[in-house]
Amino acid sequence: MQPLRLDAVNPFTGKIFTLDDRNLKLVNGIGMYLEPSDPDFVPYPGQFLPAPTQKTKKHTMPKSDFMPTDDHGKASLFVLFRDNVGQHLTTLGIAANDADIVQQAADATRFRAIVDFCGNMQNAAQGWTAEKNYERDGGDSAPAGQTVPELPAGFPVAVPAGIVRRFRDLVKRLKAIKNYTPPIGQALGIEGTVQAGPDLAIIQAIIALSIIGNAVLISWGWQGFSAFLDMLELQVDRGDGKGFVFLTYDTTPNYTDTTPLPATPTKWKYRAIYRVGDAQVGQWSNTVEITVGG
Structure with a gap:
């Protein structure tokens, strides 16, 4: 069913629609005309309509998103990809010094370090909270001595914002390459699991x-x-x-x-x-x- 416009030409007769056309309908106050695929369509004189066929979708097993939902999972995925993509670059026709590959390696290194350091900071915060509560209220035993985490030597330099977006763009680029195969994706962690x-x-x-x-x-x-x-x-x-x-x-x-x-x-x-x-x-x-x- 298609919207009807003023002085519209009937695509099935080549002439302007007339008011007595049985394929004209008023739906919610809007003029529409039926198409051969619509069940109430009335063929025009001399028009041959083939028997309707049902278009069947090609069913492929859908997969879940390959991207983990938590930061530790994301960090592990980025490192897995960084450490394994090199052995597939020749097959994919990508140079080792490709800008996207180099950036992904830097992203993976930086994000892994940040996630790990955040974990240290959170542990320290819990320890200091316990210390605060003990000093405020007392208790059977004092918490272990508290420290403030320091950035380790050689901490990776900052990268531009948008690590996840860049990774998804890179994955999309790889999957569009003719020589890409699901086994390569599985080795790189970028193939989701098949959904039931x-x-x-x-x-x-x-x-x-x-x-x-x-x-x-x-x-x-x-x-x-x-x-x-x-x-x-x-x-x-x-x-x-x-x-x-x-x-x-x-x-x-x-x-x-x-x-x-x-x-x-x-x-x-x-x-x-x-x-x-x-x-x-x-x-x-x-x-x-x-x-x-x-």
């Missing part, structure tokens, strides 16, 4: 309904599993005795049912189920209903 997919036997879609203008908005989402699912199948029962009938296959969360509302108040019911390829997977959603018309 949903149980396709029990996953259940969740939908919610609301009235937007003169249409029903069906809200839904992937529940974090978009990489493992292809689409959502929606069915509707409009209270006309036909029971649940097919409404649409939707590949993008949230769908607007533009079917004209009845003149008298009526309960419409909806349900949904996920699909992978040509098959339904999991369980039907709970049936939800909404009163429309009147």
Whole structure:
């Protein structure tokens, strides 16, 4: 479905749209025109529409972010990369004196030193806090003598801010190289772990309904599993005795049912189920209903 503009030319006939065109719809006060992929599209005279096909996503197992969430983990990753990238540079076609590689080595050395020194400072702070409390309140035994950590000799010089950003940019550069392989990434610590997919036997879609203008908005989402699912199948029962009938296959969360509302108040019911390829997977959603018309 596409927005309709003044004096728009119908791309399927080459002529300006006319008001009696059955493919024109008013959605939330906005003029729209249907496309052949829309379920209610009416072919124009002489127009041949091939049988609709369902585009199946190529499923690849998603991976978690390779970047640790804590500073000790980040420091260890940077050092691992620094100490191992050299043996892969020839394969990747990168010179040993490449500016990004040289900067990463400096970043890794500096960040590791800072993280370790911060740990020493925190330990010292805890010791001094214990000393303060003992001198204030007394106790069975005095804390061990307190010291103030000093920067060790040869402490690495400061580097420009943005160590994590630079590292991510470097990783992105490496992964775009033709000769890059996941085993190289694993050796460098830049391949995340494979995430487990949903149980396709029990996953259940969740939908919610609301009235937007003169249409029903069906809200839904992937529940974090978009990489493992292809689409959502929606069915509707409009209270006309036909029971649940097919409404649409939707590949993008949230769908607007533009079917004209009845003149008298009526309960419409909806349900949904996920699909992978040509098959339904999991369980039907709970049936939800909404009163429309009147």
